[in-house]
Amino acid sequence: MDYALQQVLNALAFGAEYSLVALGLAVVFSIMGLVNFAHGEIIGVSAYSVFLAAALGLTSPIVAVLLAIAAAALAAIAFERVAFRPVRYAPTTTGLLTAFGVSIVVQNLFMLLISPKPQSVSILNGLNQMWFFGPFAVSSLQVMELIVSGLTILALVLFLNRSTLGLAIRAASRDFATVRLMGIRANRVIATAFAISGALAGIAAVFIMARRGSVSPDLGFSLVLKAFVACVIGGFGSLPGAAVGGMLLGFIEVGLLVALPQEYGGFKDALTYAIIVALLVYRPEGLLGQRVELGDKEI
Amino acid sequence: MSQAIEDTAPAAVARPGGALARSLIGGLVTSLPVLVVGLLILNFAPTYYTFLALGAFVNLIVVVGLQVFMGNSNIANLGHSAFVGLGAYGVAILSTPLAMKKLSIPNAPFGFATLELDPVSSALLALLAVGILALVSGKVISRLSGVAATIVSLALLIIVHSVFLNWTGLFKGNQAFFGIPKVVGLPWMMVMSVVVIVLARLFKDSRWGLQLRASAQSPQAAAALGIDARRLRLVSWVLSALICGLAGILYAYFAGTISPKLFYFQMIFNTLAMLILGGMATVTGAMTGVIVLSVGLEFIRSIESGVTIAGIQLPQLLGLSGVALGVVIVLCMAFRPSGISGRYELDELLSRFFRHAK
Numbered sequence: 001m002d003y004a005l006q007q008v009l010n011a012l013a014f015g016a017e018y019s020l021v022a023l024g025l026a027v028v029f030s031i032m033g034l035v036n037f038a039h040g041e042i043i044g045v046s047a048y049s050v051f052l053a054a055a056l057g058l059t060s061p062i063v064a065v066l067l068a069i070a071a072a073a074l075a076a077i078a079f080e081r082v083a084f085r086p087v088r089y090a091p092t093t094t095g096l097l098t099a100f101g102v103s104i105v106v107q108n109l110f111m112l113l114i115s116p117k118p119q120s121v122s123i124l125n126g127l128n129q130m131w132f133f134g135p136f137a138v139s140s141l142q143v144m145e146l147i148v149s150g151l152t153i154l155a156l157v158l159f160l161n162r163s164t165l166g167l168a169i170r171a172a173s174r175d176f177a178t179v180r181l182m183g184i185r186a187n188r189v190i191a192t193a194f195a196i197s198g199a200l201a202g203i204a205a206v207f208i209m210a211r212r213g214s215v216s217p218d219l220g221f222s223l224v225l226k227a228f229v230a231c232v233i234g235g236f237g238s239l240p241g242a243a244v245g246g247m248l249l250g251f252i253e254v255g256l257l258v259a260l261p262q263e264y265g266g267f268k269d270a271l272t273y274a275i276i277v278a279l280l281v282y283r284p285e286g287l288l289g290q291r292v293e294l295g296d297k298e299i
Numbered sequence: 300m301s302q303a304i305e306d307t308a309p310a311a312v313a314r315p316g317g318a319l320a321r322s323l324i325g326g327l328v329t330s331l332p333v334l335v336v337g338l339l340i341l342n343f344a345p346t347y348y349t350f351l352a353l354g355a356f357v358n359l360i361v362v363v364g365l366q367v368f369m370g371n372s373n374i375a376n377l378g379h380s381a382f383v384g385l386g387a388y389g390v391a392i393l394s395t396p397l398a399m400k401k402l403s404i405p406n407a408p409f410g411f412a413t414l415e416l417d418p419v420s421s422a423l424l425a426l427l428a429v430g431i432l433a434l435v436s437g438k439v440i441s442r443l444s445g446v447a448a449t450i451v452s453l454a455l456l457i458i459v460h461s462v463f464l465n466w467t468g469l470f471k472g473n474q475a476f477f478g479i480p481k482v483v484g485l486p487w488m489m490v491m492s493v494v495v496i497v498l499a500r501l502f503k504d505s506r507w508g509l510q511l512r513a514s515a516q517s518p519q520a521a522a523a524l525g526i527d528a529r530r531l532r533l534v535s536w537v538l539s540a541l542i543c544g545l546a547g548i549l550y551a552y553f554a555g556t557i558s559p560k561l562f563y564f565q566m567i568f569n570t571l572a573m574l575i576l577g578g579m580a581t582v583t584g585a586m587t588g589v590i591v592l593s594v595g596l597e598f599i600r601s602i603e604s605g606v607t608i609a610g611i612q613l614p615q616l617l618g619l620s621g622v623a624l625g626v627v628i629v630l631c632m633a634f635r636p637s638g639i640s641g642r643y644e645l646d647e648l649l650s651r652f653f654r655h656a657k
Contacts, residue, residue, distance in 0.1 A: 035446050086633035092445055093375050094636050097575060100377070101628030104568055108621030116617050217618075225457065228450045236446050266465030273454040277439055280451065284442045 002136065007258055013142035015250025016149035017204055019243045021227035022234070023156065024200035026242035029231070030173035031193045033092050037099040038079055039227070040220030041106035042198050046072035046205035047121070047215040048110060054123045064123050068209075069202035076198025077191055088190075103221070110217035118216035127210040145207050152203060153243060156196065160239075165192055173237070233276050235286030244288060252276070318504065326500030328646040329583050330493040333359065336590065337489040349485060355593040356488040357550045359586065361570045362577075363492075363499045364542030366585040368535045369574065371508050373515035374445045377567055378452030381459035382429050382540040384562030386547030389425025391476045391557055392469065394418050399478030406468050418482045422548045429544030430537060432459075437536035441529045456567070463559035475558040483552035491549060495542050499582045500644070502538060507531055569596070572624040575631050578638025583645040588638065592627070599623050 021039065028036050049071035050064050058064060083102045087095050128141040160166040165188075172179045172189050180186050201220070208219060227242075230249045234241025252275055256268050280286075333356075340352045361383055368376050392407070393416045400412055416424070436455050440448045463470045470476070502508045514521035514528035521528060551557050569592070577588020603619045631638060643651070 029446075035449070083629055083633070087636075090632070090636060091373070093373055094632050096375050096446070096449060097571070098629055098632040100375075100571070101625045101632065103625070105622050105625030105629065108618035108625065111618030112616060112622060225453060229454060232447045232450045236444070264465075267461065270458045270461035270465070273458050277436075277451055277454055277458075280443065280447070281439055284447070285444075286447070 005136070006138075007254055009138060009142055009146075011251045011254035012247075013139075013145045013250070014253055015247035016145045017207055017223075017246075018227055018230045018249050019246030020149050020152065020200050020204045021223055022230040022242035022246040023153065023239060024197040024204075025224070025227055025231050026234075026237060026239050027156075027169075027193050027200075028197045030237045030239065031169060031176070032084075032088060032190055033095065034084055035092065035096040035099060035228075036084075036197070037096065037224070038083075038102040038106065039197070039201060040218075040222075040224035041103050042072050042075045042079065042201040043205045043208065043220030043223065044106060044110060044215075044217065045075035046198075046202045047209055047219055048114065050123065050205075050209060051114075051119055051121045051215045054121055058123065061124055061126055065206050068206045069199050072202030072205060073195045073198035076194040076201065080190060080194045107217050107221065114217075116217060118214040120214050121209050122213055124206060124210040125213055127206075141207065141210055148203060148207075152200065156200075156239075159196075165189070169193055229273065229276050231286075233279055233286055235288045238286070238288050241286055241288035245286070248287075249276070319501075322500050322504035323497065325504070325644055325646040326497035326582070327493070328649065329500060329586060329644055330496040332590070332645075333492050333496065333586060334489060337485060337492070341485050341489075351593075351597060353485060353488055353553050354550075355589060356485075356492055357546050357553075358570055358573065358593065359492050359589045360495050360546035360549065361543050361566070362573045362585045362589050363495050363582060364539045364546060365570055365574050366539075366579055366582060367499050367502055367542060368532075368539035370579045370581065370585075371503060371511045371515065371535050372532050373512075374532070375449045376452045376539070377449055377571070378454075378456035378459075379539065379543045379570070380562045380566040381456045382433065382543040383547035383550070383566065384459060384463060384557075384559065385429050385432060386425050386544030387551040387557045387562065388463065388470055388476070388547075389428050389544075390418070390421045390548050390551045391479045393421035393424055394480055395476075395478045396480070403471055403476060403478060404469060408468060411469065418480055418552060422545075422552075425548055426541060426544055429540055429547075433537045433540030433544075434533075437533045437540070440536060441532040456563070460559055460563050463562075470559070473559065475556050477556040479551045479555050479557070481553060481555040483549050488549060488553065491545065495545065496582055496586065498538075498542070499585070502535070503582060507534055511535055568621070568624050572627050574638075576627050576638055578640040578642075580637060580642050581640050581644050583643070583648075584638045584640035587640050591639070592624075595623070596620055 021043075024042075025036055025039055028034050028039075046068045050058075050068050053064065053067055058067070079102060083098055084095065087098045127144060128139065130137050131140050131143065160170055168179055168184045168189050169192060171182075172184075176186070179189065204223070205220070208223070209215065226249060227246065230245035231242050232245070233248060234243070234245025249272070252272050253268065256271050257265070260268060260271070337352070337356070340349055344352070361379065364382075365376060365379050368374070368379075392404070392411050393414065395403070395415070397413065397415050400407070400415070405412055436451075440451055443451060464472055466472075503512075510521065510526045511528070511531040511534075513524075514526050514531065518528060547562070550561075573588035573592045574585055575588070576592055577586065578584025599620045603616050
């Protein structure tokens with residue numbers, strides 16, 4: 001029983017992290033049809049800013065968390081301004097390849113300017129402790145991941161449903177041209193979407209650093225690949241789909257970890273992806289995907 | 300692009316035989332620069348450059364393979380190096396001499412440890428394996444919308460790479476697989492490059508290629524004309540995979556040693572940047588991109604490893620070539636999405652040039 005509970009908590013924590021990152025991808029995609037491969041590098045910028053700040057003498061974990069989120073949001077806005085604005089109205093493939101290029105550039109800049117090797121960051125290690133509830137020992141990080149992700153998603157839903165800008169964002173994801181005709185500034189809507197996406201990435205970066213205690217150039221890349229897969233199973237462009245897809249991915253991964261014998265543990269990723277591809281055979285549009293979610297985007 | 304279709308379509312309807320001959324000659328003209336570069340290197344270049352050229356020819360075949368799918372369907376494929384890897388490992392497992400196999404994969408399943416085939420039948424069987432994987436994955440990918448198809452192509456790459464790494468009994472895992480017979484030199488590589496370029500051109504100009512390009516531009520209009528885009532995407536996916544598999548086979552046969560990391564993201568970055576820079580709409584673009592970036596990357600790599608300029612030793616600049624590749628992709632997409640060659644093939648450009656000169 002204890003073991004089963006522990007594994008469920010594991011799955012929820014993994015799933016929460018995938019959901020956060022997948023939501024960041026979905027917010028941007030639903031508005032401007034950009035498949036943001038550089039999302040992992042937003043996580044990277046956030047993590048490296050904390051690394052640099054710590055190297056310069058920052059010791060407060062709370063400031064580090066705030067810095068991580070702010071740096072990620074700023075990086076996301078900067079990427080949009082520099083690289084994605086020129087291809088804003090281009091076909092999806094053009095944007096996708098641009099983002100892929102940005103991802104390569106930033107990853108290699110980390111290598112070139114800092115180091116190809118992982119660098120140790122210990123400032124956030126305090127988040128990762130063992131908490132004891134009677135007979136149960138749980139990782140504080142997992143509990144926090146779950147709670148913070150839940151709160152973040154709640155805040156996102158409230159923002160999108162209750163604020164004018166949130167309403168504009170939701171409308172823009174259906175029909176951007178009409179939103180602009182209503183007198184909403186395109187640049188503001190898109191910058192806000194990127195800032196939200198970046199902030200979500202920043203929260204994910206905090207958790208990654210707390211768990212690994214180090215940063216490396218490819219820090220966010222594999223996580224973002226998984227988040228993409230989560231988006232695809234959920235239905236690309238659908239926000240609830242991204243959250244559900246992320247959770248599902250967490251459960252599939254942990255399920256495989258439990259089910260696979262030790263010597264086949266290396267096949268976990270291969271099997272995870274294979275299961276998801278098999279799911280897509282039955283529902284090519286994803287679990288929650290609907291044509292209407294795609295709005296004015298043609299994919 | 301729409302212009303190009305208008306140019307070719309009436310001819311294809313009026314004289315099927317003439318159109319075939321025209322695209323055959325077009326393909327041969329397109330492959331001329333490759334032949335010239337190859338012959339120059341074959342006759343004049345020192346061994347080191349021959350080795351570099353062999354690598355560049357492999358990239359050329361991969362990029363042409365990539366063009367067959369991406370250029371015609373306009374869906375980004377980020378998983379093609381899985382097929383390159385499968386081709387290479389296929390011939391490695393089938394054709395490596397038994398004495399070598401005792402050292403490298405003594406416990407291979409299915410009797411592969413005691414099997415040694417000649418290079419040609421190994422290559423054919425490896426292509427068969429690539430074809431089967433392509434058919435299965437293509438069934439899924441051709442059903443999906445563009446973005447989801449791209450993500451699934453990435454998932455395919457990760458699945459195949461992870462199998463190479465973890466099925467140590469058959470693929471030797473992370474270690475290099477050595478002892479593959481080195482039977483391919485520059486002449487064979489040139490012949491195969493020409494064959495592949497002509498093949499890609501024939502596909503592009505064929506009825507299927509034309510219909511696929513049309514459906515990439517306007518899915519609804521193409522569907523209304525009765526074009527089955529899914530089936531065409533599957534056909535181009537499989538052809539593209541077979542060409543990439545051939546590149547892997549040739550790589551294994553000239554290098555003699557392969558390892559899984561060769562067929563992972565680095566190869567994707569390189570070949571994708573080449574195709575984008577050259578222009579993915581045309582076979583000429585694929586070739587141009589390979590020539591320009593192969594030379595450019597070699598130059599950057601020499602800086603990357605730390606050069607001495609005017610007596611000052613620069614430090615190693617790891618990651619410089621990656622930055623350059625990424626910048627090439629981003630700038631191309633922002634300022635010239637159709638790449639260097641645009642929408643015309645080399646022979647079309649030449650014939651336009653001479654028509655205007657007259």
